[in-house]
Amino acid sequence: MTHKQVGKFFKVSVVAALIQSATASTACASEVKGERIFDILGLPVTNSMLTTWIFTLVIILLFRLLILRGAKLVPSAGQQIIEAIVDSMRSIFEPLMGKKAFSGAFPLLLGFFSYILIMNWSGLLPGVGSVGEEQIAHVSAATAAQYQAEGFKASESAGEMTKFIPYLRPANTDLNTTLALAIISFSAWIYFVGRGVGLKGFIKDTFGNKADPKDIAKPIYLSLFAVFFAVGCIDLISIAMRLLSLSFRLFGNSFGGEILLENMYRLAGELPQWISWIIPLPFFLLEMLIGLIQAFLFALLTAVYIGLLTGMGHEEQHE
């Protein structure tokens, strides 16, 4: 962005963002990727990266503060909260994955859950997505379409287009973040499946003939090899599509939620000020629920994908 002729103006929406009572205005950009704010050693830092760093620090400090004096046999209040989360997660994930893979993957699943939960809920705070600066670009008729594609909007004065860039953008509304999470999940899947059943076990499970030769006649049994091989090929495609579906699901839910809140906020603008907060309010509660479910779902899907191959004993009752 800096190589273009773009002036920067600090936008004083701080006061507005804090005064508008419970509602955080989400002036969310209509772009898939975050906007560059500054450089560190030549590497661009986007606003979603900045949010990630700040709220990762919040998670670490929060968990440290909750167990300030170390874990004890008689738990303190903070330790009890953490233990409740860990215990309920364990009771859900352990039967899905089988003991061996579970003990290895559980820290990763808990990490996914707490990280995505905090990142989803961070978008609801006042100040995230609403404090930023306004970029003004001087455009001609030839370059207007190009700027418009980048999210610039026409302003009152002719020849100028403006774009609001928040300093903090919720991390999961950036497709890069969710794709990175999906790649981590996929690598973990490869690692745990490779350690649990190995390449041979994976190929046998995907392409192998699962029929029992005692039950059916021999020619049918042999012809079933072709059927199971075709099914295995479809399976491979669906495994590759997991990367897309994991990242798109998380991105689509949080990005769609931001846009929903913004539109409700705009709708409410026509009502008198003292009552206008009531329209976005139910959607904030909805977004809290969706944020929790999506965080849980990401961890759950990772567990299920690993558990489909490693949790053999329990697979039948879940499939």
Place this chain on the structure above:
Amino acid sequence: MTNILAEAATQLGSISGSIQGGLGCLGAAVGVALVGMKTVEAAGRNPGAFGKIMVLGILGMALAEAVAFYALFLGK
């Protein structure tokens, strides 16, 4: 609010494209609804298994919902 509705009414004629997005979301909505219906039925029959049924229900809804995102992001 009335302004926005009036604006939407005047622009009805300019609806175009993105039919795949609408149909994909429709299919995903039907799928999620079916999963939700059967989950409630199952929980009603066996309230003791509520926790296990809820996990399966959320899982099924997520897999059905993914179709909507394929339609929205991959289709052009």
